Amino acid sequence: MFTGIVTAIGTIRETTQQGDLRAVITCPWDPAGIAIGASIACSGTCLTVVDRGGSPGDAWFAVDISGETVSCTPAGRWTTGTPLNLEPALRLGDELGGHIVTGHVDGVGAVVGLARSGDSWRVDIAAPAALAPYIAAKGSITVDGVSLTVNVVADQPDGTCRFALNIIPHTAEVTTLGALAEGSEVNLEIDVLARYLQRMNSLRG
Known part of the structure; x- marks a missing residue:
């Protein structure tokens, strides 16, 4: 779950087409705080972290984007150089500053x-x-x-x-x-x- 309060802007650094589309997204976070398996909303799309690295303030994480997700989001959204609004998943005790958001694009x-x-x-x-x-x-x-x-x-x-x-x-x-x-x-x-x-x-x- 999310709140719709963006905490950073990331950029797609590279993409590779495997079984699904894998995207590497740069962000100004500390990679130590990005857990493998965590959910991050990327411009409103809930995606799962499958890899991460970099240094504090210059981190990156990788996500796999299914064909279904690609088809339900704007054309060209998942291309190299595209900026993305980022929000980590809501934790118990966090302030609900926006509204309840699922990260499922309608x-x-x-x-x-x-x-x-x-x-x-x-x-x-x-x-x-x-x-x-x-x-x-x-x-x-x-x-x-x-x-x-x-x-x-x-x-x-x-x-x-x-x-x-x-x-x-x-x-x-x-x-x-x-x-x-x-x-x-x-x-x-x-x-x-x-x-x-x-x-x-x-x-x-």
Whole structure:
């Protein structure tokens, strides 16, 4: 489990296609604190550490990425040089600063609008029809591993929806969201509570 509070930005240093895709990701952590078998959210995707090394402040860890994961995340996400939002798994006693996040990507959204809003950026994202019922104004959503609050939702005639959120300067600086542009694709994870509420409502129907 995670909270959607990013603690570092990592970069894919290299990839190799074995049975699965193996990626080596650099990060500014101490390798001694990265356990083999640990879970790390990489731009919202929960992956398992299979190797690690480096030195304090200049560490790296390796993960295996299944074909299913590659198919459920944005095209080109797992290529050399790609920056990733990193968050280690939540530990008992840690502060729940964002919201409960599982690290399971529910779908891919696309940035369809960017505009200044005070010192922040308003970002409009198009979400697929399968996720539209779970996205609500003032609800939580995870975008590329970052816990954010939905400002408004606009349902579309084809069953999809567009939602808007604000990226404050701090979030833009410490995550990859500051580099978003129109057309950028992002991992989306809906609020786990919304998932269960929708399921209960469907059974009542």
